[in-house]
Amino acid sequence: MDYLLPFLFLLIAFIYSSVGLGGGSSYTALMAISGISYQIIPTTSLTMNLIVTFISMIHFWKNGHGRLNLIIPFLITSIPMTFVAGSLDVPEIFFKLFLLATLILVAVRIYIINDLKISIQLTDTQKWIFILTIGAILGFIAGAVGIGGGIYLVPLIIMFGLGTEKEAAAAGAMFIWVNSLVGVIARAKIGYFDLQFILPLAIAVLIGGFVGSYMGAIKFKPKTIQKIMGGVIIIAILFLIKGLL
Numbered sequence: 001m002d003y004l005l006p007f008l009f010l011l012i013a014f015i016y017s018s019v020g021l022g023g024g025s026s027y028t029a030l031m032a033i034s035g036i037s038y039q040i041i042p043t044t045s046l047t048m049n050l051i052v053t054f055i056s057m058i059h060f061w062k063n064g065h066g067r068l069n070l071i072i073p074f075l076i077t078s079i080p081m082t083f084v085a086g087s088l089d090v091p092e093i094f095f096k097l098f099l100l101a102t103l104i105l106v107a108v109r110i111y112i113i114n115d116l117k118i119s120i121q122l123t124d125t126q127k128w129i130f131i132l133t134i135g136a137i138l139g140f141i142a143g144a145v146g147i148g149g150g151i152y153l154v155p156l157i158i159m160f161g162l163g164t165e166k167e168a169a170a171a172g173a174m175f176i177w178v179n180s181l182v183g184v185i186a187r188a189k190i191g192y193f194d195l196q197f198i199l200p201l202a203i204a205v206l207i208g209g210f211v212g213s214y215m216g217a218i219k220f221k222p223k224t225i226q227k228i229m230g231g232v233i234i235i236a237i238l239f240l241i242k243g244l245l
Contacts, residue, residue, distance in 0.1 A: 005034060006204035013052045013208030015229055018215055021056075021154065021169075022049030022176040023205070024147040025106045026229045028099065029236030038095045040194045042086070043187040045146030047198050049180035052209035053148070053173040059213045060170035070163050071171040073131045074153065075178055078139030082179045085143030086186025093244075099145045100240045103233050109152055110230045120160050130160065138175070143183045148176030173213075 008030055009023075016023035027045040036044075060066060090098075122130060134156060138149030150172035157168035187193065 005030065006200050009048065009201045010204040010208035012229060012232075013048070013205035014212035017052045017056045017209040017212035021150045021172055022053045022148045022180065023229075024049045024142075024176070024180070025103065025151055026232050027201075028146050029103060029232050032096075032099065032236045033232075033239050036197075038092050038099075039192050040197065041099075042144065042146030043184060043192045044194070044198055044201065046142065046148070046180040046183040046187070048201060048205045049146075049148045049176050050184065051202055051205050052213070053150070053177040053180070055206075055209045056173035056213040057170070057177060060166065060173055063166075065164075065166040065170040066174070067163060067167055067171065070157070070167060071174045073128070074135040074138075074171075074175055077132045077136035078142070078149070078175065078179050079182050081136045081139030082143040082182040083186045085140045086183040087190060088144065089190055090144075095145070096240055096244060100237065100244070102141055102145050102147055103237050103240070106147070106151055107230060107233050107237065109155065110227055110233070122160060127160075127162070139179055139182075142176075142179040143186060146183070148180050150176040 009027060012023040012026045012030075016026070024045040027048050028041055031041045031044065032038075057066070134153070138152055141147055142149050153175055154168045154172040157163045157171060158165060162168075163171060184193070
């Protein structure tokens with residue numbers, strides 16, 4: 001496991017960074033399967049997100065896909081909610097239940113929402129209500145379980161006509177990075193940061209994220225590549241359910 005987990009993290013970083021995501025859902029799932037302490041799982045996932053999405057931001061924004069007016073409104077509510085959730089010291093049972101619900105939503109997003117070909121038009125008022133609400137929900141998820149939220153945000157931006165696929169990927173990368181930074185700070189303040197455990201994983205995702213984000217911004221099309229890791233999410237869901245029974 002000393003070498004397997006870093007290798008798997010490298011693979012996840014490569015796959016997810018190619019579509020502007022950090023991979024927090026799969027990092028979290030793998031650590032849950034591996035029996036890692038629930039207290040350091042969110043901090044570790046958020047740290048990996050910081051590394052991978054920083055690289056993704058550089059590549060996507062350098063190629064002209066970034067839009068500050070698209071991402072900043074989502075951050076208005078996500079930042080404070082990430083900090084609040086990251087500062088909570090919740091019992092293990094509540095963490096696992098919330099993680100289980102979150103991973104189920106990730107699986108739904110990967111296998112169902114990702115294939116929906118619908119477009120929803122909103123008025124200006126509806127857009128602001130939608131943006132502020134989604135920002136708050138995804139911010140809380142980021143701080144509580146270490147999933148940056150981009151895996152939900154990217155398809156929603158496209159579905160509601162707020163941006164193109166590449167603009168959504170660039171926005172997703174920045175959203176994850178900012179909220180991951182806030183979440184790491186909040187969780188480090190309550191002592192949940194294990195540098196010795198995080199360091200080899202950080203090196204692995206640095207390599208995977210650099211290669212994946214470069215290929216994603218230049219050559220890859222963000223279609224259904226995330227489904228490759230969907231199996232990991234489903235396995236983690238089954239393990240969590242078994243552990244709760």
